[in-house]
Amino acid sequence: MSEQADKNLNPSSATGATGREMIVVDHVGMKFKMTEDRVFSIKEFMMQAAKGKLTFNEFWALRDVSFTVEKGDVMGIIGRNGAGKSTILKIISGIVKPTQGSVTKHGEVVPMLELGSGFDYDLSGRENVFLNGAILGYTKEFLYAKYDEILAFSELGDFINMPIRNYSSGMLMRLAFSIATVVEPEILIVDEILSVGDEAFQRKSHARMMELMQGGTTVLFVSHNLDQIREMCNKVVWLEGGYVKMAGPSEEVCDAYNI
Amino acid sequence: MVKPIRKYGMIIIACYIFFAAMILLLGGEHYPLIPTAGVFGGILAVLILYLVLLIIGEKKGKKMLSLEFIHALKKYRFLIEQLVSRDFKTKYKRSVLGILWSFLNPLMTMGIQYIVFSRLIGKGAARGTGLEYYAAYLLAGIVLYNGFLDCSNQAMHAITGNASLVTKVYVPKYIYPVSKVLSVSINTVLTMIPLLIVTMINGVRPSLYWLLLPIPLFLVLLFAVGMGLFLSSILVFFRDIEFLWGVFCSLWMYATPIIYGIDMLPDWVQPLEFLNPMYYYITILRDVVIYHTFPEPLFLLAAFLMGVFMMIVGSLVFKDTQDQFILYL
Numbered sequence: 001m002s003e004q005a006d007k008n009l010n011p012s013s014a015t016g017a018t019g020r021e022m023i024v025v026d027h028v029g030m031k032f033k034m035t036e037d038r039v040f041s042i043k044e045f046m047m048q049a050a051k052g053k054l055t056f057n058e059f060w061a062l063r064d065v066s067f068t069v070e071k072g073d074v075m076g077i078i079g080r081n082g083a084g085k086s087t088i089l090k091i092i093s094g095i096v097k098p099t100q101g102s103v104t105k106h107g108e109v110v111p112m113l114e115l116g117s118g119f120d121y122d123l124s125g126r127e128n129v130f131l132n133g134a135i136l137g138y139t140k141e142f143l144y145a146k147y148d149e150i151l152a153f154s155e156l157g158d159f160i161n162m163p164i165r166n167y168s169s170g171m172l173m174r175l176a177f178s179i180a181t182v183v184e185p186e187i188l189i190v191d192e193i194l195s196v197g198d199e200a201f202q203r204k205s206h207a208r209m210m211e212l213m214q215g216g217t218t219v220l221f222v223s224h225n226l227d228q229i230r231e232m233c234n235k236v237v238w239l240e241g242g243y244v245k246m247a248g249p250s251e252e253v254c255d256a257y258n259i
Numbered sequence: 260m261v262k263p264i265r266k267y268g269m270i271i272i273a274c275y276i277f278f279a280a281m282i283l284l285l286g287g288e289h290y291p292l293i294p295t296a297g298v299f300g301g302i303l304a305v306l307i308l309y310l311v312l313l314i315i316g317e318k319k320g321k322k323m324l325s326l327e328f329i330h331a332l333k334k335y336r337f338l339i340e341q342l343v344s345r346d347f348k349t350k351y352k353r354s355v356l357g358i359l360w361s362f363l364n365p366l367m368t369m370g371i372q373y374i375v376f377s378r379l380i381g382k383g384a385a386r387g388t389g390l391e392y393y394a395a396y397l398l399a400g401i402v403l404y405n406g407f408l409d410c411s412n413q414a415m416h417a418i419t420g421n422a423s424l425v426t427k428v429y430v431p432k433y434i435y436p437v438s439k440v441l442s443v444s445i446n447t448v449l450t451m452i453p454l455l456i457v458t459m460i461n462g463v464r465p466s467l468y469w470l471l472l473p474i475p476l477f478l479v480l481l482f483a484v485g486m487g488l489f490l491s492s493i494l495v496f497f498r499d500i501e502f503l504w505g506v507f508c509s510l511w512m513y514a515t516p517i518i519y520g521i522d523m524l525p526d527w528v529q530p531l532e533f534l535n536p537m538y539y540y541i542t543i544l545r546d547v548v549i550y551h552t553f554p555e556p557l558f559l560l561a562a563f564l565m566g567v568f569m570m571i572v573g574s575l576v577f578k579d580t581q582d583q584f585i586l587y588l
Contacts, residue, residue, distance in 0.1 A: 032586065041499040090585075094429040097582045114427045122349045134341040135428055 022106050022187055022218040023069040023092060029100035030062040030087055030242075061087045062242045065101070069187075069235075074219040076233035076250060078226070078257055083239040085222045089189055092220065107186030107218065110136065114191075115176035121165040125156060125175055128164055132179050146182045153208075154178035155201070174201060181208050188212060189220045230254050264317055264329060268310040275306060281471055285553050331431060338430065339438045346442040361446050362453050365405055369398045369457070376518055390520045392549050395458040399545045400517030402454050403475070404537060406447030407483055408508055413439040414487025415494050415501060422588040432581045433574075436487040444480050451476075458548055468551045475544040475554075478562045482536055485569030488577040495584050515541065536565045 062084045069075050077085050090096040092103050093111040118135040119128050129150055133143045151160055154174045164172060190209075213219045213232050223229055229236060229250060236253040238246040246253050279299040283292065316326055351357040373394055390396055417435035418425060425432060451472065459465065493500050515537045521529060532538045539562040543554040 042497045042503075043499065045497070095426065096585050109429075111428065117427045118421075118424050120345055120349060122352045123345065127345075127348070131341045131345055134338040135424060135430065137428075140337045 020070045020072075021068050021104075022071050022073070023220070024104040025065055025067050025069075025088070025092065025101070026103070027101035028062055028065045028088070028091060028098045028103060029060060030084070030091065030096070031099040032059045032061055033057070060242055062091075062098070062239075065239070065242075065244050067237050067244065067247055069218060069220065071218055072216050073235055074213050074221060074233045076229040076236040077220065077222045077239060078224075078229060078236060078253070079239035079245075084242045085239055086191060088239070089191055089220065089222060093189055105187065108137075109187045109189060110183050110185035111189045112180050112191065115180055116172060119164060119172070119176070122163055124163055125160040125167070128175070129160075129179055132176070136180065136183070138183070150178045150182050153182070153204070170198070170201075177205055181205070181212065183212075185217060187218045187220070191222045226254055226258065263333065264310075264313055268313070272303070272306055272310065275303065278471075278474065279303070281467075282553075285468065285471070335431065335434055339434060339441065342434070342438040343442045343445070346439070347445075358449075361449050365398065365401050365450050366453050366457075368405070369394065369401050372397055372401070372518055392458070392461040392463055395454070395461045395463065395549050396520075396545060397518065398454050398457050399548060400515070400541050402447070402450045403479060403541050403544055404512060404515065404517055406443065406450065407479055407537065407540075408512075409446070410440050410443040410483040411486050411490060411504070411508070412501075413443055414483070415490035415504065417487070418491045418495055418584060419498075419588065426585055426588055432584065433488060433577060436491040436577075437484060440480070440484050440487045444476070444483070447479075448476065454548065461549075463549055463551075466551045468547050468553075471547045471554075472544075474559070475540050475547065475562075478543070478559075478566050479540045481563070481566030482540070482569050485566065485571070485573035488573030489569070492577045492580045492584070495587050496580070511535075511537065517541065533561075536562065536569075539565070 065084075065088060067075075077088065079085050087096070089111070091098050092105070093109055095111075116132065118132055120131060123131065126147075129147065130140075130143055134140075138146075151157075154160075154177075156171060156175060159167070159171065164175070167175070190213075210232070213221070219232075221229070221233060233250045235248065236250040237244060238253050238257055246256055279302075283296055283299065313326060313329075351360060354360065356363065376397075377393055414436040417439045418432065421435050424430065425435075455465070455469070490500070490504065515535055516524075516532070521532060521538075524532070539558050543558060543562060546552050546554045
C-alpha cells in the first residue's frame with residue numbers, strides 16, 4: 001500500500017510532467033563533514049594537517065530523497081528530531097546546496113524558517129518592516145502598498161515608530177509574524193511555526209496561517225503536531241534517518257507514524 | 260525591462276563621454292591627440308554596440324550572462340538600498356556628534372600627523388618636491404587610505420556578521436560585501452569635502468581638474484570590491500585572518516607615501532612602490548586635487564588593471580567557496 005502511495009510522489013515513476021509540479025526533489029543527498037575539532041584558524045589548520053588529523057567523518061543528513069509537490073498541495077513533512085526535515089527545507093529554499101541530486105522549483109519560494117530575520121535593534125519598527133521585507137524578497141511597491149495592513153495586523157499602533165530594542169519579545173514576534181504573513185506566495189515553506197503572542201493574537205495568527213494554507217498556495221509544512229498535519233495537509237512525507245520512510249496521502253502516513 | 264537598460268546604458272555612456280572628453284582636454288600634452296581620440300571613439304563604439312546587443316537580447320528573451328547580472332541587480336536593488344541605509348542609520352546612532360565624525364576623524368588624524376611631522380617633512384620643503392602643501396598632501400593620503408581600510412574591514416565581516424541571515428534566507432551572498440563596500444564608499448565621498456576645503460586653505464585654488472575626482476575614487480572602489488569579496492570569503496574559514504589583515508594594513512600604511520614623500524625613500528626602494536596599488540590611487544588623487552596636473556596615463560592604466568585583477572581574484576574565490584559558507588557559520 002505504501003509503495004503505491006510512494007509512486008504518486010516519486011518523480012522517476014511519473015508517466016510524464018503533468019504540468020502541475022511546483023517542487024521536484026530529485027534524489028537529493030546531503031553530506032556534512034564532521035571534524036573531530038572544528039578548524040577555524042590557519043594555525044590550527046596547519047597543526048592538524050601536520051599531525052595527520054585532518055580526516056573528516058562523513059555524516060549523510062539526507063540520502064536519496066525524492067518527492068514531488070504539486071500545485072495546491074499542502075505537504076507535511078514529519079519525522080523525529082534529526083531526521084533531516086530542516087535540512088531538506090533549507091535545500092528547497094536554496095540556502096544550502098545539496099551534495100547530490102537537485103531540486104527544481106516552478107514558482108517563487110517564500111520560506112518562513114525564522115521570524116524577524118535581519119531585524120536591527122537600533123531601527124524603528126517601521127524601518128524594520130522595510131528591511132525585513134526586503135530581505136524576504138518583497139518589492140518596494142508591495143511593501144508600501146501593504147504597510148497599513150502589516151501595521152493593523154501587528155496591533156502595534158504608535159509603537160511602530162520606536163526603536164525595536166524597546167519592544168517586548170511578544171511585540172517583536174507580532175511584528176515579525178505580521179511581516180512574514182502579508183506575503184502572497186506561490187510556494188510557502190513553514191518550519192514549525194511558533195505560537196506567538198497572547199490568546200487573541202494566537203487565534204488571529206492561526207486563522208491567518210489557515211487562510212494562507214488553504215488559499216490554493218502550495219505549502220510545505222514541517223511540524224511535530226500530528227493533529228495539525230492531519231488537519232491541514234493532503235499529502236505527507238515521513239523522513240527517518242535521512243531517508244524517505246514513507247510518502248503518500250496524509251491519513252495513511254499519519255496512521256503509520258502513530259504506530 | 261528594456262527601458263531601464265536603455266536608461267542606465269545612456270547614463271553610463273554619458274559618463275564615459277564626459278570623462279573621455281576631460282581626459283583628452285586636460286591630458287593633451289601627454290600623448291598624441293588624434294590617435295588617442297580615435298581609441299576613445301573606438302571604445303565608445305564598442306560600448307554602444309554592446310548596449311544595443313543587450314537591448315535586443317532582452318527583447319528576445321535570450322539568456323545572456325550580463326542580462327542575468329542586470330536582472331539580479333534590479334531584483335536586489337531594493338535590498339541593497341535597505342542594507343546601505345541601515346548601515347548609515349546605525350553607524351552613528353548613539354553618538355553625540357553623529358555624522359560629523361565622518362569629517363572629524365580624518366581631520367583629527369591629519370592634524371596630529373601634521374603637527375608631528377611638519378617640522379621634519381613639510382616645512383622648508385622646496386617647490387617641486389611636491390610637499391609644499393603638506394596638510395593637503397597628508398589629508399589626501401589619509402582620506403583615501405582610511406576609506407580603503409574601512410571598506411576592507413567592513414566587507415571582511417560582511418558574511419560572518421550577517422551569519423543569521425545567510426543561514427536563514429536566500430539572498431545572493433555577494434550582496435553582503437558589495438553593499439558594505441557601497442556604504443563605506445558613500446562615506447569616503449563625504450570625506451572628500453574636508454579634503455577640498457583643507458586644500459583651499461592650504462592655498463590651492465579650485466580648478467577644472469577637480470572634475471576628475473571621481474576617477475581615483477572609482478579605481479579604489481573597484482579594487483576594494485574585489486578585496487572585500489576575497490576577504491569576506493576567507494574569513495568564514497580562517498577566523499584569524501582578521502588579525503593578520505590588521506597587521507598587514509598597518510605595514511601597508513607605512514609602506515605607502517602618505518606621511519612622507521616618495522623621494523625620502525632610498526633609491527633602491529622607490530621602484531618597489533610601483534607594486535603598491537595604494538601608491539597609484541593616492542598619487543592620482545593628489546595630482547588631481549592638489550597639483551592640477553594630469554595623472555600619468557600609465558598610472559591610470561596600471562591602477563585600473565590592478566583593480567580589475569583584484570575583482571577577478573575576489574570573485575573567483577568567493578564564487579568557488581560560497582556554497583561552503585553555511586557549513587562554517
